[in-house]
Every structure is written in structure tokens, then in C-alpha cells.
Amino acid sequence: MLKDIGKMKSLTRDGVAELLRANGISLTLQRLAIAQILLVRPVHLTAEQVLKKAQKIMPEISRATGYNTLNLLKEKGLIRELVIEPGRIVYDSNTTHHYHIYDADTGKMTDVPAGDIKVTGTTELPAGVVLEEVDIIIRVNSRSG
Amino acid sequence: MLKDIGKMKSLTRDGVAELLRANGISLTLQRLAIAQILLVRPVHLTAEQVLKKAQKIMPEISRATGYNTLNLLKEKGLIRELVIEPGRIVYDSNTTHHYHIYDADTGKMTDVPAGDIKVTGTTELPAGVVLEEVDIIIRVNSRSG
DNA sequence: TTCCATGCAAAGGGTTTGCACTCTC
DNA sequence: GAGAGTGCAAACCCTTTGCATGGAA
Numbered sequence: 001m002l003k004d005i006g007k008m009k010s011l012t013r014d015g016v017a018e019l020l021r022a023n024g025i026s027l028t029l030q031r032l033a034i035a036q037i038l039l040v041r042p043v044h045l046t047a048e049q050v051l052k053k054a055q056k057i058m059p060e061i062s063r064a065t066g067y068n069t070l071n072l073l074k075e076k077g078l079i080r081e082l083v084i085e086p087g088r089i090v091y092d093s094n095t096t097h098h099y100h101i102y103d104a105d106t107g108k109m110t111d112v113p114a115g116d117i118k119v120t121g122t123t124e125l126p127a128g129v130v131l132e133e134v135d136i137i138i139r140v141n142s143r144s145g
Numbered sequence: 146m147l148k149d150i151g152k153m154k155s156l157t158r159d160g161v162a163e164l165l166r167a168n169g170i171s172l173t174l175q176r177l178a179i180a181q182i183l184l185v186r187p188v189h190l191t192a193e194q195v196l197k198k199a200q201k202i203m204p205e206i207s208r209a210t211g212y213n214t215l216n217l218l219k220e221k222g223l224i225r226e227l228v229i230e231p232g233r234i235v236y237d238s239n240t241t242h243h244y245h246i247y248d249a250d251t252g253k254m255t256d257v258p259a260g261d262i263k264v265t266g267t268t269e270l271p272a273g274v275v276l277e278e279v280d281i282i283i284r285v286n287s288r289s290g
Numbered sequence: 291t292t293c294c295a296t297g298c299a300a301a302g303g304g305t306t307t308g309c310a311c312t313c314t315c
Numbered sequence: 316g317a318g319a320g321t322g323c324a325a326a327c328c329c330t331t332t333g334c335a336t337g338g339a340a
Contacts, residue, residue: 028313028320047304062322067305083228087304087330103274110271117266119281123257129248129285136264136281140274171339173295192329207297212330232305232329 010041023076033058034069038079042094044109050091084109084137099136105143112138155186168221178203179214183224187239189254195236229254229282244281250288257283 011019016035020027033054038045045053051066070091073079080092084102090109097114119134156164161180165172178199183190190198196211215236218224225237229247235254242259264279 026314026319030321060322063304064306064323065321068320071306081231083231086226086228086234089231089304101268101270103271104277112266112268116268117264119262119264121257121262123246123261123283125246125283125285126248126255129287132249132284132286134281134283136279138268138270138279139277140270141277142274171294173338175296205297208329209298209331210296213295216331234329 011039013040016040019078023078025072025076029058030054030061030065031069031072033061034066035073035078038073038091038093042092042111044082044090044092046088046090099138101138101140103140103142105141112136156184158185161185164223168223170217170221174203175199175206175210176214176217178206179211180218180223183218183236183238187237187256189227189235189237191233191235244283246283246285248285248287250286257281 013032013036016039017027017032019039020031020035025031034050036057037043037050037053047067047070050070051061051063054066055061070079074081074091077095078093080095082090082092082100084090084100085104088107092109094111099112099114099117101110101112102108103110117136119136125131158177158181161184162172162177164184165176165180170176179195181202182188182195182198192212192215195215196206196208199211200206215224219226219236222240223238225240227235227237227245229235229245230249237254239256244257244259244262246255246257247253248255262281264281270276
């Protein structure tokens with residue numbers, strides 16, 4: 001499921017193009033702009049944020065293309081969709097195994113490498129099911145009051 | 146934050162009425178119908194499911210009232226809002242500390258008591274933030290193929 | 291009478307879809 | 316000239332809001 005981008009720390013713009021090709025995505029300027037926003041370094045952004053940033057590079061990107069491309073990148077496993085709270089979907093371009101710290105006051109997300117947290121327990125999965133993944137969201141707040 | 150319902154296993158219809166009163170919610174037939182669906186036993190239901198079930202008891206419940214009541218129960222801490230995957234918000238009437246197993250194929254949610262899972266790690270929270278809660282979703286699938 | 295709760299319908303936000311145009315091969 | 320990708324606008328789903336009605340204290 002994870003691609004070779006999995007271990008990346010950062011990527012050049014050319015690297016982004018190659019990565020798209022390697023995943024069978026034919027290149028367009030719109031797709032490159034969007035992919036650059038997401039894949040040059042690990043980020044957590046909403047669809048709206050991605051679209052706005054991409055439009056700074058390339059103004060003629062429509063909303064439809066923005067969403068199409070996000071879904072395409074998601075299907076190819078290059079980004080992951082996270083639901084943090086109702087109505088707030090963020091796209092995560094860190095596809096290594098990791099968890100999240102979410103500050104509800106600032107909206108800031110911080111990655112926690114999977115190795116930093118251990119989950120142990122006596123829980124057995126229901127019969128006949130296969131474990132896919134474990135999501136952990138550590139919710140914090142930074143309110144003074 | 147958790148109310149006395151926290152430890153409940155099940156509740157009578159009368160118990161639901163008392164619980165609402167105890168939380169300063171004035172009673173109406175609509176609210177009682179909705180609260181019964183959710184609070185008689187722990188369930189995981191979407192807003193739509195709650196509304197439909199409540200309307201079987203009491204047909205004259207409008208969509209607006211359904212959502213108003215869900216939000217009211219949520220504010221009072223009698224139910225919790227969970228976001229499992231994009232566009233799928235479920236209301237959870239088990240307010241004890243617990244985690245979830247989610248089967249993406251069947252949509253079925255299973256509770257895991259907090260005591261059954263241990264989370265340990267070396268991760269430090271960012272400076273100045275306060276831990277609120279830890280959400281764990283164990284994603285499984287039951288596809289044969 | 292003064293609220294509060296309700297119902298209806300309309301509005302709202304975020305995402306998807308339909309369709310015609312453009313580009314590429 | 317067939318297929319893919321795009322832009323625009325409309326449609327869509329889910330939730331919230333505005334407003335007038337109706338009931339409770």
C-alpha cells in the first residue's frame with residue numbers, strides 16, 4: 001500500500017513529477033502544481049488549502065480539478081485522508097506509519113512516529129476480520145483558561 | 146465531563162426522562178423519542194439513523210428538531226460525536242472511556258473498553274498544551290477477497 | 291405573556307457530477 | 316479522431332438557520 005515515497009523526508013519538484021509517473025499518473029500542469037504543494041514535504045492541509053496554494057502557482061485550476069486530483073493521489077496511495085473532527089478533512093502527505101497530535105484550539109497537527117507509541121492489549125478482533133490499521137489521535141488543547 | 150450515565154449498561158424509558166431532567170433538559174415528546182433511541186442502550190448511529198428510528202416512535206419529528214436534539218445531547222455530554230471516515234459521523238451513547246473497532250466493509254462498530262488497551266510511549270506533548278483525550282480507531286475489514 | 295421548542299423551507303458549506311472544450315497521441 | 320484531462324456551473328448531501336406557529340410556565 002505504501003509507495004516508495006513512504007520514507008521520504010523531502011522531494012524536489014522533478015522528483016514529484018517522477019513520482020507521479022511512477023504511479024501511472026499522466027502529467028498535467030495542474031496535477032504537478034497540486035502534487036508539489038503536497039509532496040515536496042510532509043504537510044497536513046485541507047482541500048481548500050491545497051487548492052488555494054496550488055492556484056498561487058497556477059491560477060487556472062478549477063475546483064473540480066482540485067478535488068479530482070486529490071482523489072487521484074489518494075487512490076494511488078500518495079496521500080492519506082484524515083478526519084480529525086466533523087467537517088474537517090485533511091490530506092496528509094506523510095505516508096509512513098505514524099500517529100497524530102491534534103490541537104483543537106490552533107488546528108495544528110503534529111506527527112508522531114509509530115515507533116514512539118506502543119499499543120498493547122488483550123483485545124481480540126471479532127472473528128473473520130483482518131486488521132487494516134490503527135489510527136491514534138492524541139487530542140490536546142492550548143487554551144490558557 | 147462524564148455524567149452519571151457514564152457507567153450505565155442500560156436504562157429504562159423512565160430513566161431516560163430522569164436523565165434528561167437531571168441534565169437540565171426540559172422534556173418534550175420529540176426529545177424523549179430521540180433520547181430513547183440513543184440512551185436505552187449503548188449504540189452507534191448516524192444522525193439519519195437516529196431520526197428515522199425516532200420517527201417510528203413519533204412520526205412528527207422534523208429534521209431540524211432531530212439535529213437540534215442531537216446537538217443538545219452532545220453539549221450535555223450524554224452522547225459523543227465520532228468521525229470514523231469522511232462524511233460518516235456517528236453518535237455514540239457509550240460515554241465511558243473506550244476505543245473503537247471499525248469494520249469498513251460492514252460499517253459495524255465495536256467498543257473496546259479503555260482498560261483492554263494500553264498506550265505507552267516516549268512521545269512528549271508540545272510545550273504548553275494539555276492532553277484532552279486519546280482516540281483510537283482500530284480499522285479492520287471482513288472482505289473475503 | 292414571555293419563553294422555549296417545533297416544523298417547514300430555505301440557505302449554507304464542502305464535494306461531486308454533467309457536459310462541452312482542449313489537448314495529446 | 317479517440318481518449319483523457321479540464322473548467323464551469325449545476326447538482327448533491329448533510330447540517331444549520333430564519334421565521335412563524337404552538338405549547339408550557
